[in-house]
Amino acid sequence: MTDTPADADAPLSDVTGMLCFSLYSAGHAFTQLYRPLLDDLGLTYPQYLVMVTLWNRDGQNVKELGRALFLDSSTLTPLLKRLDAAGLITRTRNPKDEREVLIHLTETGKALKSSASDVMRCIAEAVGLDAETVRAIKESVDTIRDKIKS
């Protein structure tokens, strides 16, 4: 990505010089950071993202969740089945359009929301940077993502 040489002998930039690798490894690092905290809630990191999305707006269909999280329905379907099996959500066809499956939080699922603030507090502490710095980095990363998704 930031390399110049095209000739086969010249040293190619190491992965440490590639922005894509930074994002790739930083994303994994966050998953690892979340894991022990989410284990207590019985959630994986992607499952947690779905729950956060639903805590903000309940009753979305699979397509809408996919748009919010940039995930395909083939990823979400089994994930949602596991959340269903765990008793955190319900999956019902929309009577107005039987193609859609509406996802609703159960009482258990809603109740879990209060534990989430503890998780967020722990994460913020682990990152240990002021809110403004984090916001600036996030903005840059979002810009890159939106650019390459266009």
Next chain:
Amino acid sequence: MTDTPADADAPLSDVTGMLCFSLYSAGHAFTQLYRPLLDDLGLTYPQYLVMVTLWNRDGQNVKELGRALFLDSSTLTPLLKRLDAAGLITRTRNPKDEREVLIHLTETGKALKSSASDVMRCIAEAVGLDAETVRAIKESVDTIRDKIKS
């Protein structure tokens, strides 16, 4: 609309406000950007990262590759077997220490390096930001990653 129990109406940030989600989704976006380019080389994105690492230094063992890429042997072992099956690398025990498996590029694997510069050129063009901007973002992301991995 959505009814919200008294203790659960706290302004929980949406996933779009979470840095971890920005990194998570940006990482996926890069994988998607690479996919069609790497398909031509018969590589997946993680396989490509391994190849880049080996193009820079041939003959590393699994542990060293794992340190460079922040990946576990349980991830690398099957991935390396696939690269082996594809004829791009060889896996041989180190005679000096039979615990180690040394990874060496085959001629085919070395030859693939020249195609990689085309890939890098395409990616750089798609990102469409000047090198200095990219470097600054990368530095911020690396700082975060190293911070939460400590």
Next chain:
DNA sequence: GCAAAATAATTTGTACGCGATCCAATTGCA
């Protein structure tokens, strides 16, 4: 009206990612 196109989910197959666990080779130290 109604067949064709479009849409929403699901299923299937391949490939990560990683915790947990196991095994063989090596090292350390009493």
Next chain:
DNA sequence: TGCAATTGGATCGCGTACAAATTATTTTGC
């Protein structure tokens, strides 16, 4: 020297990710 602890890989199980194909339902174009 002898054996326990350590180390490097491999294996297993579970849960993502995503392309491609399938099914069910709705919309459309004529």
